[in-house]
Amino acid sequence: MDKFETLTGVAAPLPLINVDTDMIIPKQFLKTIKRSGLGVNLFDEMRYNDDGSEVADFVLNQPAYRKAEIIVAGDNFGCGSSREHAPWALLDFGIRAVIAPSFADIFYNNCFKNGILPIVxxxxxxxxxxxxxxxxxxxxITVDLESQTVTGTDGTAYPFEVDSFKKHCLLNGLDDIGLTMEKAASIDSYERDMAQARPWV
Structure with a gap:
């Protein structure tokens, strides 16, 4: 998982409330267990017409926002089902931070596990x-995780709260596997001790 320290990028405005995970990545794209390739289907039903052509006025189809790295959204972002494909799709598109008044709990936690910073x-x-x-x-917009601030183009800095453990994981690029591997020396030592104490196992 890539580290998240400081990000300065284009922010796409998505002034919608209750954006659920099926809106973020519709159910027909959940067959894969790969984290890559889902970005093209991010917000699929809002981005594309039935014939596959782009909806011209959808924000991520507009030239200014095609390479957005931040989304500024409405209340209760990421509600609905607990699909981890939602943060996968955001990340694959290039989104590294989402700013909103509130998030659904499971989506919020899944973001941290996949290298995305959700900011309330x-x-x-x-x-x-x-x-x-x-x-x-x-x-x-600039997002600084270390100082826990979001800074707008006028220089106004908005402080945000984040759990210290989740902050540590993002700053160091640690997902669940990475956290386990931090204990590799202890795990190896335990296995050696067990092999000596119980060689029949």
Whole structure:
């Protein structure tokens, strides 16, 4: 998992509430267990017409936001089913941070496990960043995980809270496997001791 330290990038405004995981990645794309290749189907039903052509006015189809790395969204982002494919699709598209007034719990935790930083801010601050994001590719937002701040283009810094353990994992690029491998020396020592104590096992 890639480390998350500081990100300065284009933020796509998505002023919708209750964006559920089926909107993020529809159920027909859940057959794969690979984390790559899902970005093209991110927000599939909003991004594409029935004939496969792009919906021109959908934010991620607009030239200014095709390489967005941040989404500024409405309340209760990531609600619905617990599919881990949702953060996989966001990450594969290039999204590394989502800013919203609130998130569904399972989606929120899945983001951290997949290298995405979900940031909870008060509604009025999200509104300010939403307005900022609407200025297109010239408006770049900076997310600093170490200092726990989001800075808009006017220089206003908005502090956010994040669990210290989740912060540690993101800063160091540690998913569940990476956390286990931090204990590799202890695991190896335990296995050697067990092999000597119980050679018949």
């Amino acid at each position: 801010l008060p509604q009025e601050q999200v509104d300010a960043l939403m307005d900022d994001a609407k200025n297109g590719e010239n408006a770049r």
